[in-house]
Amino acid sequence: MNELKNDRYLRALLKQPVDKTPVWMMRQAGRYLPEYKATRAQAGDFMSLCKNAELACEVTLQPLRRFPLDAAILFSDILTIPDAMGLGLYFETGEGPKFERPITCKADVDKIGIPDPEGELQYVMNAVRTIRRELKGEVPLIGFSGSPWTLATYMVEGGSSKAFTKIKKMAFAEPKTLHLLLDKVADSVISYLNAQVAAGAQSLMIFDTWGGVLSPRDYREFSLQYMAKIVDGLTRENDGRKVPVTLFTKNGGMWLEDIAATGCDAVGLDWTIDIANAKARVGDKVALQGNMDPSMLYASPQRIREEVAHILSDFGEGTGHVFNLGHGIHLDVDPDHAGVFIDAVHELSQPYHK
Amino acid sequence: MNELKNDRYLRALLKQPVDKTPVWMMRQAGRYLPEYKATRAQAGDFMSLCKNAELACEVTLQPLRRFPLDAAILFSDILTIPDAMGLGLYFETGEGPKFERPITCKADVDKIGIPDPEGELQYVMNAVRTIRRELKGEVPLIGFSGSPWTLATYMVEGGSSKAFTKIKKMAFAEPKTLHLLLDKVADSVISYLNAQVAAGAQSLMIFDTWGGVLSPRDYREFSLQYMAKIVDGLTRENDGRKVPVTLFTKNGGMWLEDIAATGCDAVGLDWTIDIANAKARVGDKVALQGNMDPSMLYASPQRIREEVAHILSDFGEGTGHVFNLGHGIHLDVDPDHAGVFIDAVHELSQPYHK
Numbered sequence: 196m197n198e199l200k201n202d203r204y205l206r207a208l209l210k211q212p213v214d215k216t217p218v219w220m221m222r223q224a225g226r227y228l229p230e231y232k233a234t235r236a237q238a239g240d241f242m243s244l245c246k247n248a249e250l251a252c253e254v255t256l257q258p259l260r261r262f263p264l265d266a267a268i269l270f271s272d273i274l275t276i277p278d279a280m281g282l283g284l285y286f287e288t289g290e291g292p293k294f295e296r297p298i299t300c301k302a303d304v305d306k307i308g309i310p311d312p313e314g315e316l317q318y319v320m321n322a323v324r325t326i327r328r329e330l331k332g333e334v335p336l337i338g339f340s341g342s343p344w345t346l347a348t349y350m351v352e353g354g355s356s357k358a359f360t361k362i363k364k365m366a367f368a369e370p371k372t373l374h375l376l377l378d379k380v381a382d383s384v385i386s387y388l389n390a391q392v393a394a395g396a397q398s399l400m401i402f403d404t405w406g407g408v409l410s411p412r413d414y415r416e417f418s419l420q421y422m423a424k425i426v427d428g429l430t431r432e433n434d435g436r437k438v439p440v441t442l443f444t445k446n447g448g449m450w451l452e453d454i455a456a457t458g459c460d461a462v463g464l465d466w467t468i469d470i471a472n473a474k475a476r477v478g479d480k481v482a483l484q485g486n487m488d489p490s491m492l493y494a495s496p497q498r499i500r501e502e503v504a505h506i507l508s509d510f511g512e513g514t515g516h517v518f519n520l521g522h523g524i525h526l527d528v529d530p531d532h533a534g535v536f537i538d539a540v541h542e543l544s545q546p547y548h549k
Numbered sequence: 550m551n552e553l554k555n556d557r558y559l560r561a562l563l564k565q566p567v568d569k570t571p572v573w574m575m576r577q578a579g580r581y582l583p584e585y586k587a588t589r590a591q592a593g594d595f596m597s598l599c600k601n602a603e604l605a606c607e608v609t610l611q612p613l614r615r616f617p618l619d620a621a622i623l624f625s626d627i628l629t630i631p632d633a634m635g636l637g638l639y640f641e642t643g644e645g646p647k648f649e650r651p652i653t654c655k656a657d658v659d660k661i662g663i664p665d666p667e668g669e670l671q672y673v674m675n676a677v678r679t680i681r682r683e684l685k686g687e688v689p690l691i692g693f694s695g696s697p698w699t700l701a702t703y704m705v706e707g708g709s710s711k712a713f714t715k716i717k718k719m720a721f722a723e724p725k726t727l728h729l730l731l732d733k734v735a736d737s738v739i740s741y742l743n744a745q746v747a748a749g750a751q752s753l754m755i756f757d758t759w760g761g762v763l764s765p766r767d768y769r770e771f772s773l774q775y776m777a778k779i780v781d782g783l784t785r786e787n788d789g790r791k792v793p794v795t796l797f798t799k800n801g802g803m804w805l806e807d808i809a810a811t812g813c814d815a816v817g818l819d820w821t822i823d824i825a826n827a828k829a830r831v832g833d834k835v836a837l838q839g840n841m842d843p844s845m846l847y848a849s850p851q852r853i854r855e856e857v858a859h860i861l862s863d864f865g866e867g868t869g870h871v872f873n874l875g876h877g878i879h880l881d882v883d884p885d886h887a888g889v890f891i892d893a894v895h896e897l898s899q900p901y902h903k
Contacts, residue, residue, distance in 0.1 A: 358879060360844065367848035407800075410842050410875075411823045412859065446761075449802050449822055468803055469765045488764050490714065494721035505766065521764075525712060 208439035216544035217265035222523030223258040248321040273341030279310035297353035312390030327395030338396030342403035343380040344418035385428035407446025423457040466521030471509040484517040503539040562793035570898035571619035576877030577612040602675040627695030633664035651707035666744030681749030692750030696757035697734040698772035735775040739782035761800025777811040820875030825863040838871040857893040
């Protein structure tokens with residue numbers, strides 16, 4: 196394997212000194228880039244793009260050709276695991292992901308197994324291997340998965356949801372069934388992420404997009420517990436180097452202490468929390484990733500730079516900060532504004548790393 | 550005016566002793582009740598129901614006939630103000646509220662005026678007067694409004710939104726225009742709520758449904774500032790009795806200290822915050838309203854009672870707690886489960902008020 200030429204991202208996650216604050220963007224490979232749309236059109240539908248290692252590699256690298264990003268992230272979807280479990284993932288235009296065979300009862304949970312990462316999910320590992328090779332050691336590669344709770348919401352609701360009625364009914368009326376499901380998904384995520392590390396991922400991120408719709412008690416029981424299990428079960432080394440793990444619960448700002456206590460290396464923050472507050476609460480334990488409102492990229496270059504300056508100043512001196520948006524970049528953002536953002540982080544952060 | 554027979558709700562908001570914890574439910578007059586659906590069918594569409602004082606009174610009282618609730622809330626919509634400003638409110642089936650003439654620029658803001666509460670909005674005041682009369686002093690009547698930020702999201706987006714793209718573009722690119730709009734809306738809300746008090750409302754609530762989509766800095770600038778202005782401008786007395794004001798920002802759990810500092814009497818909590826944590830942070834300053842997950846009403850009666858017991862125990866001894874759901878009751882809830890919830894609050898809270 197190549198030596199890493201830019202390891203700023205890994206160093207910040209492990210709270211080692213850096214020359215400037217590293218930056219990447221959630222969904223940096225995506226529809227705001229015309230070259231992404233061209234490759235996606237070539238692939239056909241979204242899952243065909245995910246399943247083609249060469250094209251998945253191509254879209255992963257596209258934003259790195261435009262911007263001096265400090266990390267690449269595997270191009271894939273969080274729903275690969277439930278799809279591999281046989282739930283029949285499909286996409287309806289304008290409606291988001293759906294499952295043909297959602298989980299409705301214990302018998303459904305009993306039927307599903309742990310997918311083989313080098314079997315049904317080998318296309319993901321092939322993408323990881325291809326990307327890692329093509330990155331040529333420029334920046335580290337992030338592997339990822341959805342959290343068990345977040346995956347289960349799609350599996351039980353049968354798609355996206357607003358009120359999460361079905362899974363909450365299951366949580367409150369049949370908690371044992373849901374725990375059985377979450378445990379199987381957690382085991383699947385462990386095997387999936389460890390395979391990504393074996394295939395070349397140098398850092399891991401778990402997206403808990405929907406943990407924030409739970410009460411604190413329910414969050415600990417149905418979401419955090421299973422992320423903690425995953426953290427415990429992960430391979431934390433690759434090429435003799437530590438593989439940092441970042442947990443991100445959207446709207447989880449009130450539970451940072453609990454998230455940090457799982458043993459993860461970093462906590463992702465959405466934009467609804469003041470990063471100074473987050474640092475004061477858990478900055479001695481974990482690194483922080485975040486947290487500019489993705490909508491700020493609609494603003495003028497000057498306003499974007501001001502916001503970056505605010506967040507850098509809120510975090511203050513020292514390492515332990517990976518700059519990012521608080522959620523995925525919006526699809527109608529001007530790519531030049533993403534460039535302004537990334538440059539601003541690198542330029543304005545240098546005084547904090549003297 | 551009649552003496553109040555049950556003032557438990559007002560007393561708890563002012564942190565005066567009570568015999569048991571008062572309880573009401575956001576959207577307690579609504580589609581989960583078959584009698585509501587019947588009256589709504591009689592009225593025609595939703596706004597016709599709001600505009601008919603007798604029928605609005607009827608649906609306001611319906612839940613009180615079923616359940617021993619400790620407060621009634623005016624049946625109306627938060628979008629009455631922008632409608633009265635001439636934006637052309639309409640409802641498309643399954644799509645939520647929309648505006649024919651959304652606010653897109655400064656010229657649009659310049660055109661709108663402060664609606665006259667006894668003019669274009671007199672139907673609301675008529676409903677307040679009718680309900681107050683028909684309540685016959687059984688329980689207090691809550692008047693309400695949306696927060697300026699929340700109203701502005703609908704006015705600028707032209708309806709409901711997920712990413713709030715248009716209003717955030719305005720906030721970041723044309724903040725002066727947005728401030729002009731928010732200031733006009735705040736003045737309108739002050740005049741609207743003061744008129745509700747004059748018409749008989751005994752308590753006021755401001756719903757900031759969408760404040761939680763902002764960063765802490767933007768929340769203070771675009772939402773909280775205007776709620777504070779409203780609190781300052783309100784008539785706080787009716788029939789020689791204090792009119793308590795409750796502010797509720799959904800997903801605002803991280804900003805309780807700032808909300809409490811506005812001078813409001815109580816802060817509404819959604820279910821994503823531990824009420825013990827909220828009490829420790831701001832319980833010396835304000836009363837708290839909340840905060841069971843509305844989805845818990847899908848669970849068994851026993852599980853509902855358990856959850857009520859948990860929340861009561863988290864709040865602990867003493868007054869200053871109005872029990873409620875963390876958001877509106879879901880339309881497909883069994884009304885009997887709402888009854889179980891309300892009875893559980895009254896029964897299980899008594900030991901905390903010895």
